[in-house]
Amino acid sequence: MTLDQIGRPLSDLTFCVVDLETTGGSAAGGSMITEVGAVKVRGGEVLGEFQTLVNPRGGIPAFIAVLTGITDSMVASAPSIESVLPAFLEFAEGCVLVAHNAPFDVGFLKHFAAEQQRAWPAFEVVDTARLARRVITRDDAPNCKLGSLARAFGSTTTPNHRALSDARATVDVLHGLMERLGGLGVHTLEELQTFSAKVSAAQRRKRHLAEALPHAPGVYLFRDERDRVLYVGTSRDLRTRVRSYFTASETRSRIGEMVAIAARVSAVECATTLEAEVRELRLIASHEPPYNRRSRRPDKVCWIKLTDEVWPRLSVVRTVRDDAGKGADYLGPFRSRRTAEACLAALHETFPVRQCGGRMPRRPDRTACALAEMGRCLSPCDGSVEVADYALLVADLRDALLHRPDDVVAAVGRRMAALSERQRFEEARLHRDRLAAFVRAASRTQRLSALTRCPELVAARREDDGRWSVHVVRHGRLAGAGRIPREAHAGDWVSDLRASCETVLPGPGPTPAATAEESEKVLRWLEQPGVRLVAVEGEWSCPVRGAGGRLALFDAVETSRRDLVPFDERRSLPVVERPTR
Known part of the structure; x- marks a missing residue:
């Protein structure tokens, strides 16, 4: 367990409060430091002060x-920044730097450290x-x-644009802010750095709810x-993540409402982590937790079906349905x-199969529809096409769905x-956009x-700590997961894992034994670099000339469309279909 996970109490830390006086507002633009003032404090007690003019x-x-009241004559005999900066860094060593408008003061110090080729601590x-700005109101x-x-x-101390006086005043401001934040439940440096006024005091008082959670990957439920x-969420570190709901800058109004009633x-x-995501x-x-927006109804998907009829x-x-693979074929899910639609x-644009619903009569007794007159339907209803010729068209359509998208793309x-x-x-x-929808589907x-057809697939990957994570996937569903202990025999351990995994029955047709979203997470893990296949039952393969080879072009188009939007906050605009002329 690290100090960051526990939280470092403010009363135990040493702060170095610094202030600079300069000749201008930009070090990169040539402005120079004319004075450095700093105060070192710990637990409300002043430990030391640093002050010097700079030539x-x-x-x-x-x-x-x-x-500032600093004149040329006052700094004429003062030391240069080349000698002042090392002395200040030695004074501030091991401290938390504090400044009022810190990007200005710290930016100057970093600039001259880089000029001197000195590593910045x-x-x-x-x-x-x-x-x-997060705490003080206009009434204050x-x-x-x-x-x-x-x-x-x-x-x-009244600030007067002299470095040490301003640093002393900043010390008092820091202590005043800490005192006020202490009443709001902020007691550690981590809580101070991530504090947001949008997190209510009631939220912070509930941080004890995270204390019993482990520092481990997993899923948490409010x-x-x-x-x-x-609400359901996942994290690599359960305790640290859940604590952030009570102490960090959690500004989502819905989540604040959720925490209030948790x-x-x-x-x-x-x-x-894959097991946690699944x-x-x-x-x-x-x-179906009310405060989870995404994946609330993963079963609400649809498919395109090529029916099994004459x-x-x-x-x-x-x-x-159970007719999948027995004459009927499916594309999706969407x-x-x-x-x-x-x-x-896109498919109807390429293959003029009938679009009318219901069963066809045994004997043609209908007149041709408007689509047939436009050449977009072979019109089996009026006997314009033989069953064999129509079957050849359907065979090409099935090939486009399952193997090669070339005809549709062309x-x-x-x-x-x-x-x-x-x-x-x-x-x-x-x-x-229609073509992109087809290629992606x-x-x-x-x-x-391809994954669903495999009764079992076992894969492993070496993680950052040197241990191997192992996942057992059956018919597209994660059936088991674990990490091989350092002292264990890898082969025996994997065999035991496979024996203890969940029994999974195949779903109908292309449907995974899990939700499509779960199987896609598994696929993304399997396809990442460093994953090794340990065992495969069945065949895990995709068509050589399949639709995956066409995705790069459409992904590049989509990326360029997003990048061309000249706003930081991009919103996806709905595509409005207009009738063709």
């Missing part, structure tokens, strides 16, 4: 001389100006300038007084029906090129199906 090797601007920094002080805060906290699950926090310790998904699906057709369905449009690509030549760019973009189906 700026040039004239001090007149308005700076008037502001790994100081932790507290900015009293930034802290005050009109602003967060050092002079206003010194008056608000009754400082015994529960109310009736033991209902409010009565306890339970945890499920996991052997690996358990989180399962617990969210099981409990005259097959494509339709959007909610579930995969997280939204809109995406599924966009993919369906057909939609030609349509996009024709529209672009006629400068109908909005329609071309619509077809591009086909790639997803092929990857998931």
Whole structure:
């Protein structure tokens, strides 16, 4: 357990409060330091002071001389920054640096340390100006300038733009802020650095809920007084993560509301981070906690089905039935029906299978529909096509779904090129988005199906601590996980893990025995560098010319679209389909 995990009490730390006077506002622009003042304090007691003028090797601007009272004659015989900086760093060694508007003072010191090719110590920094802006209200002080805060906290020193006086005043401001924050439950440096006024005192008082949790990867569950699950999360360090809900800058209003009604926090310790992520998904699906926005209903997905009929057709369905692999084929899953319909449009653009619902009559007795007149349907309803010819078209469609997307890419690509030549760019973009929806769905189906077909797959990866994490996957579901102990025989340990794993029955067709989201997490882990296959039952492979090879282009297009948005906060705009002319 580290000090960062426990939290370092403010009363046990030594602070070096520093202030600088300079010839201007930018060290990079040529401004120089004219005075350094610092006060070392611990537990409210002053341990020492540091003060010296600094020769700026040039004239001090007149308005700076008037502001600070430091003149050219005063610094003429003063030491240079080359000798002052090492002395100050020795004085501040082992301390937490404190400054009012710390980026200014610390920025100057770092600049001259770099000029002298001197390594900058790994100081932790507290900015009293930034802290005050989170704590002080207009009723306390009109602003967060050092002079206003010194008056608000009754400082015994009046800041006067001289380094040591300003440093002494900053000490009083620091102690005043600490006293006020102590009443809000902030007692450690970690809590001080991450403090936010948006975290209520009631939230901070509940930090004891994290004390019984381990420093280990796993899943945590916030529960109310009736033991209902409010929120589920995962972390590499359960105790540290849960403590942050009560002491860190947790500013999400919904989470603040959740913490306010939470009565306890339970945890499920996991052997690996992948196991924790998978358990989180399962617990969210099981409990449907009201404060989890994502993955609330992982079962709410849809598929595109190629039906098993004499005259097959494509339709959007909610579930995969037992007919999968027995004549019917499925593409998906899709997280939204809109995406599924966009993919369906790309397929209908390429393959003119019938789009009418219901069973076809045994004998053709209907007139051709409008789609047939437009050449977008082979029109089996009026006898325009033989069963054998229609079956050949369906075979090509099935090949595009399961193996090669080339026909769809070529057909939609030609349509996009024709529209672009006629400068109908909005329609071309619509077809591009349809094609992207198909390629992503086909790639997803092929990857998931490949994993689902494997009755068992065992893989291992060496982690940062040198130990091996092992995962057993059965029909796309994580059936077991663990880390090989250092003293254990790896082969025997893996055999024991496999014997103790969950029994998993296959799902219908391409459907994993888990949710698609869980199987995709498993796939991402399996595909990362350094993973080694220990055992594979069955065949884990994807088509050589499958849809995955086409993804790079569409991902690059999507990335460029996001990067071209000239705003920091990007919002995805809905694509509005317009009728073709």
